[in-house]
Amino acid sequence: MKPTLQCTDLLIRYEEKGETVLSGIDLSLAPGERVALVGQNGAGKTSLLLALVGLVPCEGTVAVCGEVLSARTVKRVRSNVGFVFNVPEDQLLFPTALEDVSFGLLRRGMQREEAFAAAGEALGRLGVDHVSNKPLHHLSHGQKQRVALAGALVTAPSLLLLDEPTAGLDPLACKELASTLVSLESAQLIATHDLAFAEAVCSRVVLLEAGTMVEEVTKVGEIRRHWKLG
Amino acid sequence: MAPQSRILCGILVFSASMCAPLSSLLGLAGLTGIVALWLVVSLPPARLVGSTLVLGLILFLPYFLLTPLVLGQGGHIGWLEAAAVPWRIFVRGLAGMQVSVATISALSAGELRQGMMRLPIPSVVSAILVQIVQQTSTLLGETGRISQSMTVRGGTGALAGNWRVLVSLPRVWLPRVMGRAERVADAMEMRGYLEEDLAVMGVAPWKSRDLLAVVGCVVLLGAVVSWRWVGGVS
Numbered sequence: 001m002k003p004t005l006q007c008t009d010l011l012i013r014y015e016e017k018g019e020t021v022l023s024g025i026d027l028s029l030a031p032g033e034r035v036a037l038v039g040q041n042g043a044g045k046t047s048l049l050l051a052l053v054g055l056v057p058c059e060g061t062v063a064v065c066g067e068v069l070s071a072r073t074v075k076r077v078r079s080n081v082g083f084v085f086n087v088p089e090d091q092l093l094f095p096t097a098l099e100d101v102s103f104g105l106l107r108r109g110m111q112r113e114e115a116f117a118a119a120g121e122a123l124g125r126l127g128v129d130h131v132s133n134k135p136l137h138h139l140s141h142g143q144k145q146r147v148a149l150a151g152a153l154v155t156a157p158s159l160l161l162l163d164e165p166t167a168g169l170d171p172l173a174c175k176e177l178a179s180t181l182v183s184l185e186s187a188q189l190i191a192t193h194d195l196a197f198a199e200a201v202c203s204r205v206v207l208l209e210a211g212t213m214v215e216e217v218t219k220v221g222e223i224r225r226h227w228k229l230g
Numbered sequence: 231m232a233p234q235s236r237i238l239c240g241i242l243v244f245s246a247s248m249c250a251p252l253s254s255l256l257g258l259a260g261l262t263g264i265v266a267l268w269l270v271v272s273l274p275p276a277r278l279v280g281s282t283l284v285l286g287l288i289l290f291l292p293y294f295l296l297t298p299l300v301l302g303q304g305g306h307i308g309w310l311e312a313a314a315v316p317w318r319i320f321v322r323g324l325a326g327m328q329v330s331v332a333t334i335s336a337l338s339a340g341e342l343r344q345g346m347m348r349l350p351i352p353s354v355v356s357a358i359l360v361q362i363v364q365q366t367s368t369l370l371g372e373t374g375r376i377s378q379s380m381t382v383r384g385g386t387g388a389l390a391g392n393w394r395v396l397v398s399l400p401r402v403w404l405p406r407v408m409g410r411a412e413r414v415a416d417a418m419e420m421r422g423y424l425e426e427d428l429a430v431m432g433v434a435p436w437k438s439r440d441l442l443a444v445v446g447c448v449v450l451l452g453a454v455v456s457w458r459w460v461g462g463v464s
Contacts, residue, residue, distance in 0.1 A: 055416050055420060075422070090413040090416070091417035094339075095343075102431075103421065106430040106431060107425075135338075135367070
């Protein structure tokens with residue numbers, strides 16, 4: 001079976017001949033597989049996620065659902081990917097949650113009523129349908145996070161890239177988010193500092209350190225031991 | 231009224247206030263009448279009208295400092311004639327600000343988007359303008375948080391503290407704003423925001439009362455223009 005995400009010998013640096021952010025990254029995600037990306041602050045987790053959708057320049061090969069990322073294919077690649085950014089406000093581009101979530105569907109040609117109904121359903125699945133028509137700047141951080149997630153999920157992408165999805169969420173919301181992610185069919189690459197969340201959601205953990213992938217394990221306990229967290 | 235007609239009428243009233251002749255009391259009364267009428271129609275909050283007035287005074291009163299310079303260079307002209315140019319800038323500036331703020335305040339972000347999509351503006355330009363308005367609320371929230379942190383950390387109160395905070399703003403607030411702008415641009419690109427004609431999100435239809443209002447504003451602008459240029463009044 002074709003992997004949903006395949007990246008080979010990936011190298012990221014923001015400026016030509018500048019300092020390397022990440023190098024030698026080889027990573028593969030099978031369909032439906034959930035992988036956590038952990039590492040200390042500045043390890044390059046966000047840069048890696050951004051590189052996978054062509055938002056930062058990189059060398060090496062990235063392929064999503066068999067489509068190799070290039071200037072010519074970037075739009076097609078992105079149409080298979082749902083992305084939740086680290087700060088939810090950054091990706092909420094419309095005045096209300098309902099409009100924001102429905103945008104992805106409308107641009108795929110879905111009828112307005114149908115798109116709004118599907119968006120309402122997606123918000124309901126994440127427990128924020130009661131804020132559908134509220135101005136987004138009136139929502140709490142957790143609510144915005146869920147609206148952003150609903151916007152990424154609503155188009156049923158093959159690959160979900162989540163950057164710190166539990167940042168600022170209360171424990172109950174984290175638990176709910178974990179069970180939502182587990183119920184999805186999309187392959188998921190989740191950058192997180194929350195090892196308990198990674199353990200609950202992911203079957204594999206990739207550790208980034210000093211600009212490279214140092215470990216790939218199936219038990220979060222091994223990461224804890226690596227960091228001497230007991 | 232549909233958002234697009236409110237925006238269009240706002241532009242026409244703004245143009246009329248910029249063209250109104252100011253060389254006579256009648257012209258000044260006409261301009262005041264136009265602005266007052268637009269404020270009545272748009273019904274902006276009184277506090278907003280007040281703060282716009284204060285901001286206008288801060289922005290446009292300093293132009294009167296140019297009067298002595300004009301007097302010095304103008305040969306045989308008097309103080310009143312020398313103050314005529316700053317006076318026009320002052321009055322038109324205040325009027326233009328009130329009309330613009332009243333127009334925008336009568337529209338929600340969603341209505342602004344719907345209205346812009348109906349107007350003959352390139353969709354990329356409309357999309358960016360709409361996004362600037364959309365992000366303003368987030369930016370205001372961020373500015374509020376910076377101000378709170380300044381208060382908590384003792385930035386307000388003593389004059390020296392205020393000054394220190396004020397001079398650090400370009401290095402604190404501006405990089406934050408630029409960082410946010412970059413991240414929003416990434417999200418726009420990822421979500422295909424600029425590739426899409428935002429009309430897919432829905433537009434309000436034109437109704438007969440919208441056309442009537444626009445025609446009324448066109449007539450108003452026409453009357454003001456002919457009063458000033460055809461009637462030979464400056």
